[in-house]
Amino acid sequence: xxxxxxxxxxxxxxxxxxxxxxxxxxxxxxxxxxxxxxxxxxxxxxxxxxxxxxxxxxxxxxxxxxxxxxxxxxxxxxxxxxxxxxxxxxxxxxxxxxxxxxxxxxxxxxxxxxxxxxxxxxxxxxxxxxxxxxxxxxxxxxxxxxxxxxxxxxxxxxxxxxxxxxxxxxxxxxxxxxxxxxxxxxxxxxxxxxxxxxxxxxxxxxxxxxxxxxxxxxxxxxxxxxxxxxxxxxxxxxxxxxxxxxxxxxx
Amino acid sequence: xxxxxxxxxxxxxxxxxxxxxxxxxxxxxxxxxxxxxxxxxxxxxxxxxxxxxxxxxxxxxxxxxxxxxxxxxxxxxxxxxxxxxxxxxxxxxxxxxxxxxxxxxxxxxxxxxxxxxxxxxxxxxxxxxxxxxxxxxxxxxxxxxxxxxxxxxxxxxxxxxxxxxxxxxxxxxxxxxxxxxxxxxxxxxxxxxxxxxxxxxxxxxxxxxxxxxxxxxxxxxxxxxxxxxxxxxxxxxxxxxxxxx
Amino acid sequence: xxxxxxxxxxxxxxxxxxxxxxxxxxxxxxxxxxxxxxxxxxxxxxxxxxxxxxxxxxxxxxxxxxxxxxxxxxxxxxxxxxxxxxxxxxxxxxxxxxxxxxxxxxxxxxxxxxxxxxxxxxxxxxxxxxxxxxxxxxxxxxxxxxxxxxxxxxxxxxxxxxxxxxxxxxxxxxxxxxxxxxxxxxxxxxxxxxxxxxxxxxxxxxxxxxxxxxxxxxxxxxxxxxxxxxxxxxxxxxxxxxxxxxxxxxxxxxxxxxxxxxxxxxxxxxxxxxxxxxxxxxxxxxxxxxxxxxxxxxxxxxxxxxxxxxxxxxxxxxxxxxxxxxxxxxxxxxxxxxxxxxxxxxxxxxxxxxxxxxxxxxxxxxxxxxxxxxxxxxxxxxxxxxxxxxxxxxxxxxxxxxxxxxxxxxxxxxxxxxxxxxxxxxxxxxxxxxxxxxxxxxxxxxxxxxxxxxxxxxxxxxxxxxxxxxxxxxx
Numbered sequence: 001x002x003x004x005x006x007x008x009x010x011x012x013x014x015x016x017x018x019x020x021x022x023x024x025x026x027x028x029x030x031x032x033x034x035x036x037x038x039x040x041x042x043x044x045x046x047x048x049x050x051x052x053x054x055x056x057x058x059x060x061x062x063x064x065x066x067x068x069x070x071x072x073x074x075x076x077x078x079x080x081x082x083x084x085x086x087x088x089x090x091x092x093x094x095x096x097x098x099x100x101x102x103x104x105x106x107x108x109x110x111x112x113x114x115x116x117x118x119x120x121x122x123x124x125x126x127x128x129x130x131x132x133x134x135x136x137x138x139x140x141x142x143x144x145x146x147x148x149x150x151x152x153x154x155x156x157x158x159x160x161x162x163x164x165x166x167x168x169x170x171x172x173x174x175x176x177x178x179x180x181x182x183x184x185x186x187x188x189x190x191x192x193x194x195x196x197x198x199x200x201x202x203x204x205x206x207x208x209x210x211x212x213x214x215x216x217x218x219x220x221x222x223x224x225x226x227x228x229x230x231x232x233x234x235x236x237x238x239x240x241x242x243x244x245x246x247x248x249x250x251x
Numbered sequence: 252x253x254x255x256x257x258x259x260x261x262x263x264x265x266x267x268x269x270x271x272x273x274x275x276x277x278x279x280x281x282x283x284x285x286x287x288x289x290x291x292x293x294x295x296x297x298x299x300x301x302x303x304x305x306x307x308x309x310x311x312x313x314x315x316x317x318x319x320x321x322x323x324x325x326x327x328x329x330x331x332x333x334x335x336x337x338x339x340x341x342x343x344x345x346x347x348x349x350x351x352x353x354x355x356x357x358x359x360x361x362x363x364x365x366x367x368x369x370x371x372x373x374x375x376x377x378x379x380x381x382x383x384x385x386x387x388x389x390x391x392x393x394x395x396x397x398x399x400x401x402x403x404x405x406x407x408x409x410x411x412x413x414x415x416x417x418x419x420x421x422x423x424x425x426x427x428x429x430x431x432x433x434x435x436x437x438x439x440x441x442x443x444x445x446x447x448x449x450x451x452x453x454x455x456x457x458x459x460x461x462x463x464x465x466x467x468x469x470x471x472x473x474x475x476x477x478x479x480x481x482x483x484x485x486x487x488x489x490x491x492x493x494x495x496x
Numbered sequence: 497x498x499x500x501x502x503x504x505x506x507x508x509x510x511x512x513x514x515x516x517x518x519x520x521x522x523x524x525x526x527x528x529x530x531x532x533x534x535x536x537x538x539x540x541x542x543x544x545x546x547x548x549x550x551x552x553x554x555x556x557x558x559x560x561x562x563x564x565x566x567x568x569x570x571x572x573x574x575x576x577x578x579x580x581x582x583x584x585x586x587x588x589x590x591x592x593x594x595x596x597x598x599x600x601x602x603x604x605x606x607x608x609x610x611x612x613x614x615x616x617x618x619x620x621x622x623x624x625x626x627x628x629x630x631x632x633x634x635x636x637x638x639x640x641x642x643x644x645x646x647x648x649x650x651x652x653x654x655x656x657x658x659x660x661x662x663x664x665x666x667x668x669x670x671x672x673x674x675x676x677x678x679x680x681x682x683x684x685x686x687x688x689x690x691x692x693x694x695x696x697x698x699x700x701x702x703x704x705x706x707x708x709x710x711x712x713x714x715x716x717x718x719x720x721x722x723x724x725x726x727x728x729x730x731x732x733x734x735x736x737x738x739x740x741x742x743x744x745x746x747x748x749x750x751x752x753x754x755x756x757x758x759x760x761x762x763x764x765x766x767x768x769x770x771x772x773x774x775x776x777x778x779x780x781x782x783x784x785x786x787x788x789x790x791x792x793x794x795x796x797x798x799x800x801x802x803x804x805x806x807x808x809x810x811x812x813x814x815x816x817x818x819x820x821x822x823x824x825x826x827x828x829x830x831x832x833x834x835x836x837x838x839x840x841x842x843x844x845x846x847x848x849x850x851x852x853x854x855x856x857x858x859x860x861x862x863x864x865x866x867x868x869x870x871x872x873x874x875x876x877x878x879x880x881x882x883x884x885x886x887x888x889x890x891x892x893x894x895x896x897x898x899x900x901x902x903x904x905x906x907x908x909x910x911x912x913x914x915x916x917x918x919x920x921x922x923x924x925x926x927x928x929x930x931x932x933x934x935x936x937x938x939x940x941x942x943x944x945x946x947x948x949x950x951x952x953x954x955x956x957x958x959x960x961x962x963x964x965x966x967x968x969x970x971x
Binding site for chain 3: 272
C-alpha cells in the first residue's frame with residue numbers, strides 16, 4: 001500500500017489489557033487505521049498507563065510507568081488509544097497524578113491534545129463515515145452499543161461510536177435500555193466488591209438481551225471482558241466485541 | 252476563648268490567611284455585590300414591567316398554576332369570582348370558612364358572598380378587629396373547611412402564590428383547612444422567582460422584610476411511599492387559584 | 497448517630513439479597529433520576545445556572561467566616577437566637593437544654609439530616625421529651641426504628657405493604673391496602689401533635705447571610721406546621737448551607753428542586769427570619785438557629801475536599817449512582833449515603849473506619865454528571881483512596897493491606913519495561929495452565945475467585961500484541 005509523504009501518522013498505545021489478553025483487538029485496530037491511510041507506529045517500550053495502581057490509591061507506584069509513557073510520547077504526534085479509560089488516564093487523570101510534579105505535569109498537559117481514543121480518531125480526525133465505499137456489507141447483524149464510563153463522561157465521546165456503527169452496511173444499531181449505565185467492572189471493584197459488581201453486570205446483561213441483538217459493542221476491553229465473561233458464563237449466545245473488530249470485519 | 256470564638260477560629264484557621272472582606276464584585280459572585288441603588292433600580296423596573304405585562308403574565312400564570320396542581324379559574328371581576336367561590340363552598344358543603352385580611356377581602360365581600368349559604372366566616376384577626384384569642388383562632392382554622400386568602404404576589408414561572416404573613420395575614424389560614432382558595436389580581440403577577448427576591452431584597456433594605464413568607468405552588472404532596480404521588484398530606488389537598496382581571 | 501460504616505460489605509450484601517429492597521430500588525432510575533434529567537433539559541440555560549451556582553458556593557465557602565458573621569448579625573437583629581455548635585454533641589446539648597428550660601414535652605420535627613448526625617431524637621427521648629417526625633418518610637422510618645434510606649425519600653425502601661404492616665403494628669390501625677389511606681392515617685395521627693407540640697425543629701436548605709433568613713423547601717406542609725404552630729422554632733443546619741444574598745435564592749431553588757425531584761418548584765418554599773412580628777396573628781415567639789461544624793471544617797481546610805461542601809443535599813448523585821441503586825442507603829452505615837456520602841460520612845466520622853466507602857465505586861462519573869453544582873466526586877474519591885493507601889494529609893488513617901502493597905509492587909515490576917511485560921506474560925501463561933479450558937478460565941483461585949463466580953476469565957494470550965507487531969510491522 002502506498003504511503004504518501006503527508007499520510008497521517010499515529011502511534012498506537014495498545015494498552016496492557018489488549019496487549020496481554022486481547023491482542024487480536026490491537027491487530028484489528030491497526031488494520032482499520034491502515035485502511036484509512038494512517039501510518040501506524042508502535043513504540044515497543046510501552047507498558048501500562050498506570051491506571052490500576054492510580055485507581056487504588058497507589059499513586060507513587062503509578063508514577064514511574066506514567067512518567068515513562070509521557071516521556072516516550074513527547075513530541076511523537078498523534079497517540080491513538082483503543083480504550084476510553086486509558087485515553088482518559090492520559091488526558092485527564094495525569095493532571096491529578098502529577099499535580100505535585102510541575103515538570104511532568106506540564107509535559108503531560110502538552111501531550112494531552114495529541115491523545116485520541118480510537119473512535120474519536122477514526123470519526124473526528126479521519127472522517128471514516130464519510131468515505132464512500134469504505135465499508136462493505138457482511139451477513140446482516142443487530143448490535144447494541146454499551147457506553148463505557150470514562151469514554152462518555154471524561155472524554156465526552158458518545159456520538160462517534162454510534163455514527164461509525166450506523167455507517168456499516170447491514171449492521172443495525174439497536175439501543176438498549178440504560179446503555180449509559182456502568183457495567184460494574186471498575187477495575188479491582190469487580191473483585192473487591194464482587195457481589196455488587198455481579199448485580200450490576202446482571203442488569204447490563206438483561207438490558208443487552210432485551211435488545212435482541214447478535215452482539216454488544218463497546219470501546220473498552222475492560223468493560224467487554226467483564227460483560228463478555230458474564231455472557232459466556234450464562235451461555236447467552238451474544239458476542240461482546242470491540243468496535244475496532246466490528247469495523248475491521250467490514251473494512 | 253468563648254465557644255463562639257473558638258468556632259470561628261477553627262474556620263479561620265481552615266481558610267488560611269485572607270483579607271477580612273471578600274471581593275464582592277468579581278465574576279460569578281452573588282447579587283450581594285450590588286448596592287442599594289442598583290436594587291432599587293431593578294425593583295422599579297420590575298414594577299413597571301409587571302404593570303405593563305399584566306395581561307400576558309396572568310395568561311402565563313394560569314398555565315403554570317394548572318400544571319402545578321391548582322384548580323384555576325379566571326374572571327373579569329371580583330363579582331364573577333365570587334359566584335365561582337360560592338359554588339366551591341356549596342359543593343363541599345362547608346360550614347366554616349376562615350379568611351385572611353388582605354385588602355381584597357377586607358371590604359367584607361366573602362361574608363357577602365357566603366351570606367345566603369349560612370356559612371360562618373371568620374376573619375383571622377387579633378386586636379380590635381376581633382374577639383378571638385390566638386388559640387381560638389388557631390382552633391377555628393383547625394376546624395375550618397376552607398381558607399380564603401388574597402396574595403401578595405404570584406409567580407408565573409412556577410405557578411406559585413406568595414403569602415407574606417402580617418397582622419392581616421395569618422400563617423395558618425392557608426395551611427390548616429383542607430381547602431385553600433387564593434385570589435390573585437391583575438398586576439400582582441411576577442415573571443419569575445428572581446423578581447420576587449429582588450423585591451424582597453428591596454423590602455429588606457427598607458427594613459421591611461418581615462419574619463415569614465410562603466411560596467405555595469399547588470396542593471400538599473408526597474411521593475415517599477413507592478414513588479406514588481398523593482396529595483393533602485399535612486397542608487391543603489385542594490387548592491384553587493382565582494385569577495381576577 | 498453511631499457510625500456503622502465499617503459494616504458496609506455486610507450491609508451491601510444484605511441489600512443485594514433482599515428482593516424487596518431490590519424491587520423498591522428499581523424505581524429510582526425511571527423515577528427521580530429521569531425526572532431530574534427531564535427538568536434540567538426543560539430549564540433554559542441549565543448549565544449556566546450550574547456554573548453560577550458553583551461559583552457562588554465556591555466564593556461563599558472561601559469566605560465562610562465573613563458570611564457566618566453576617567448571618568449572626570442578621571439573625572440577632574431580627575430577634576432570633578443563634579448558636580454555633582462545634583460538634584453534634586454541643587448542638588444536641590443546646591437543643592435539649594433549651595427544651596428542658598422551656599418545659600417542652602413534645603417536639604415536632606421536619607426533615608433534618610444534621611439532626612441525624614446529632615442522634616437528636618435519642619437525646620430528647622433520654623430526657624423524657626417526645627420527638628415526632630412529621631415528614632411522611634421520616635415518620636415511617638421513625639416508627640420502624642430505622643435510619644433514613646435516602647436523603648430526599650427516607651422510606652423509599654419500604655413497599656406499601658410493609659408500611660401497612662408497620663402502621664397496623666405500631667399504631668393499632670387496620671391494614672390499609674392503598675397509599676391514600678396510609679397517608680391519611682399519618683395525617684390524622686400527626687394532626688394533634690402539630691397542635692400540642694411546644695417546639696418545632698426543622699433543618700434549613702439555605703441560610704441567607706444578607707438577611708439572616710432560613711429557607712425551607714418542602715412538599716407536605718409539615719415544614720410550615722413546624723414553623724407556624726409551636727411557640728418555639730429551632731432550625732438546625734450545617735455551616736456550609738450559607739448563600740450570600742436573598743437574591744441568590746431563585747438560582748439555588750431552581751438547582752436544588754429540579755435536581756432533587758424534577759419538580760419546577762416544591763409545593764412550599766418557606767422563608768423564616770426571626771420569630772414572628774409583634775402584630776402577627778400567629779407564629780413562633782422564639783426562633784433559634786443552630787449552625788453545626790461537626791467536622792466540616794476539616795473538609796474546608798483541605799483544598800482537595802472543600803468542594804464537597806458545595807453540596808445542596810439534593811440526592812441527585814444517589815439517584816444516578818449504579819452502586820447506590822443496588823445497595824441502597826443503609827449499607828453506607830451513616831447519615832449520608834451514596835456518592836456524596838462516600839466522602840462526607842468518612843470525613844465527618846472516621847476515614848479509616850469508613851474505608852470501604854470511597855472504594856465501593858466504579859468511578860463511573862454518573863454522580864459528577866448529575867450534580868447541580870458540578871461537584872467532582874470521582875476526583876475526591878480518588879484522593880481519599882490515595883490518602884487511605886499512602887497517608888499523606890491524614891497519616892493516622894493510612895490503612896493498606898500487606899497483601900495489596902505486595903501485589904502492587906509485583907505489578908509495578910511487571911510494567912517497568914517491555915522485557916518485564918514479556919516475562920510476566922510467560923509467568924502468567926505458566927501459572928494459568930491448570931485453569932485454562934478452551935481459552936477461558938472458569939475458576940480463579942482466591943482472592944480472585946470473586947471474578948469467576950459470575951464471569952469467565954480470558955486466558956493470557958500466548959502471543960501478546962507486542963510480539964505480534966513484528967509480523968504486522970510496517971506493511
